[in-house]
Amino acid sequence: MKDYLRYGMLIVAMAVIGCSPKNPDPIIYGKDQCYYCRMSIAEPQFGAEIITSKGRIYKYDALECLVNQLSEDTSLEGRCFAIPYDRPRELFSVDSLHYIISERYRSPMGANLAAFYDQSAFDGRALSWNELNEKFSGE
Amino acid sequence: MKIPFIWLLTLPLYCFANIIEVGKGREYEMIGDALQIAVAYDTLVIYEGHYREHSLVVNKPLTILAHGDVIIDAQGAPADIWLVRSDFVTISGLTLRNVGPSFLKEIAAVKTQQVSGVTISDNDIDSCFFGVYLEYTSDSKVIDNRISGSVEEEASAGNAIHVWKGKNLEIMQNVTTGHRDGIYFEFVDSSEIVGNHNHGNLRYGLHFMFSNDDRYSDNIFTNNGAGVAVMFSKRIRMIENLFRDNWGSASYGLLLKEISHGEIGRNRFVNNTTAILAEGASGITMSSNVFLSNGTAVDIKGNCIDNSITTNNFISNTFDVVTNSKYNSNDFVENYWSNYSGYDLDRDGFGDVPYRPVDLFSRIIHEIPSAMILVHSLVVNLFNSVEKVFPSLIPTGLTDDRPRLIPYRYD
Numbered sequence: 001m002k003d004y005l006r007y008g009m010l011i012v013a014m015a016v017i018g019c020s021p022k023n024p025d026p027i028i029y030g031k032d033q034c035y036y037c038r039m040s041i042a043e044p045q046f047g048a049e050i051i052t053s054k055g056r057i058y059k060y061d062a063l064e065c066l067v068n069q070l071s072e073d074t075s076l077e078g079r080c081f082a083i084p085y086d087r088p089r090e091l092f093s094v095d096s097l098h099y100i101i102s103e104r105y106r107s108p109m110g111a112n113l114a115a116f117y118d119q120s121a122f123d124g125r126a127l128s129w130n131e132l133n134e135k136f137s138g139e
Numbered sequence: 140m141k142i143p144f145i146w147l148l149t150l151p152l153y154c155f156a157n158i159i160e161v162g163k164g165r166e167y168e169m170i171g172d173a174l175q176i177a178v179a180y181d182t183l184v185i186y187e188g189h190y191r192e193h194s195l196v197v198n199k200p201l202t203i204l205a206h207g208d209v210i211i212d213a214q215g216a217p218a219d220i221w222l223v224r225s226d227f228v229t230i231s232g233l234t235l236r237n238v239g240p241s242f243l244k245e246i247a248a249v250k251t252q253q254v255s256g257v258t259i260s261d262n263d264i265d266s267c268f269f270g271v272y273l274e275y276t277s278d279s280k281v282i283d284n285r286i287s288g289s290v291e292e293e294a295s296a297g298n299a300i301h302v303w304k305g306k307n308l309e310i311m312q313n314v315t316t317g318h319r320d321g322i323y324f325e326f327v328d329s330s331e332i333v334g335n336h337n338h339g340n341l342r343y344g345l346h347f348m349f350s351n352d353d354r355y356s357d358n359i360f361t362n363n364g365a366g367v368a369v370m371f372s373k374r375i376r377m378i379e380n381l382f383r384d385n386w387g388s389a390s391y392g393l394l395l396k397e398i399s400h401g402e403i404g405r406n407r408f409v410n411n412t413t414a415i416l417a418e419g420a421s422g423i424t425m426s427s428n429v430f431l432s433n434g435t436a437v438d439i440k441g442n443c444i445d446n447s448i449t450t451n452n453f454i455s456n457t458f459d460v461v462t463n464s465k466y467n468s469n470d471f472v473e474n475y476w477s478n479y480s481g482y483d484l485d486r487d488g489f490g491d492v493p494y495r496p497v498d499l500f501s502r503i504i505h506e507i508p509s510a511m512i513l514v515h516s517l518v519v520n521l522f523n524s525v526e527k528v529f530p531s532l533i534p535t536g537l538t539d540d541r542p543r544l545i546p547y548r549y550d
Binding site for chain 1: 242243245295303319325326341342348349364365368370371389394396416418
């Protein structure tokens with residue numbers, strides 16, 4: 001009887017862990033590889049990640065890689081995260097960030113695109129996540 | 140007659156050029172002070188000593204030389220040591236140390252901005268965020284420098300030699316180690332990279348992005364995260380390089396990504412996990428290369444078209460060719476394959492039965508990576524043999540119809 005209880009608890013625990021929404025997996029610089037362009041991810045001010053609706057995690061060395069992939073592969077859906085230029089190595093949900101395209105920010109894939117957490121950390125008008133996607137899908 | 144006349148006109152410049160001495164007990168003790176006083180075309184000779192200076196802006200044509208052991212130490216300040224903003228500047232023979240790091244600015248031991256005719260030679264650059272950073276720079280040389288980064292903080296390292304928008308550059312005989320990329324070209328055209336040794340860099344030994352008509356030859360790439368990445372570029376010539384020991388699950392000797400019309404000739408690929416990984420490569424000639432003891436010699440994805448792979452030696456690789464496609468739009472012909480077991484009845488030096496370089500097991504690995512544990516086992520060899528006689532899963536069009544029987548000698 002005791003064993004049943006034990007196994008029962010284990011199954012419940014597994015179900016709870018298995019069903020909870022996944023947190024973004026931190027990017028390991030120098031080790032992880034970009035899912036889109038295959039470069040190894042090396043610049044801590046840049047990077048992005050998507051957790052697909054199936055729960056798979058793909059990492060990107062630059063935000064433009066994720067945005068390009070989203071515009072090419074319309075079946076790809078999920079929660080997107082990006083690393084702000086002013087908060088290196090930390091992943092934030094893309095909806096909470098501001099996006100700037102300027103030659104001052106030399107992003108790894110040449111789009112000069114940087115994400116920002118703090119609105120006072122940059123000059124000029126930032127794009128929202130939706131505007132950014134529209135811009136890339138238009139090109 | 141014209142050229143000597145122009146030279147005569149510039150003669151006064153040479154006559155009035157001064158030599159300014161910097162050092163303990165000399166005219167100037169600080170390099171910064173001497174820079175203020177110097178006029179165009181002067182020569183600055185820095186004498187032996189330890190100088191704790193940075194943000195040295197060179198805004199006139201100067202020749203800067205060292206006499207003895209000259210160490211310029213930025214002491215971790217987030218600023219460039221030399222910032223060159225004038226044409227015709229030479230910086231030579233110095234030891235430059237401890238720049239940065241910085242997440243917000245690309246600071247370097249030597250940075251050049253919007254200049255041409257600059258020479259940076261024979262310097263030792265230690266523990267700097269970026270080593271040499273050329274920005275909008277043309278007709279310049281980076282020669283004989285030894286650039287090593289601090290290994291402990293690899294991820295926050297910059298590149299040893301970084302070029303952002305350049306033209307007609309010569310990067311020669313440098314040694315780079317412990318940086319993110321050994322040499323990085325972004326938007327650089329018509330330039331040459333010759334005789335460099337890039338080892339132990341975190342990401343790539345050499346990295347091209349959006350650069351056209353460049354050539355790299357006689358370089359050595361060992362033990363980097365990956366050897367060389369050529370991405371989004373056209374007409375790159377890659378000649379007589381050595382790619383060795385680029386080892387790791389996501390590592391390769393040479394990555395080709397979205398490139399066209401290049402040439403890969405007379406290179407040696409030894410002991411790499413994957414020697415060449417090609418994705419979206421087209422119109423490339425790969426000839427007279429040696430692939431020795433690699434996990435996979437050539438991994439060529441289905442989106443690669445019109446490439447010609449001829450007269451190469453494929454020796455003792457676990458997999459000769461790997462692909463993810465059932466079709467083949469590339470030319471494999473007259474290569475030597477050490478795994479070939481056919482015969483040559485007409486004695487023309489080429490086998491009479493075609494060689495199929497893709498084996499079944501490589502397809503299985505592609506789907507189930509952990510099946511690798513079965514490599515070289517009896518059952519796998521059996522599958523491979525059957526598949527070679529009755530191909531059903533491997534791309535039937537990918538064959539070498541004239542496989543060479545004895546290896547080529549290239550020397």
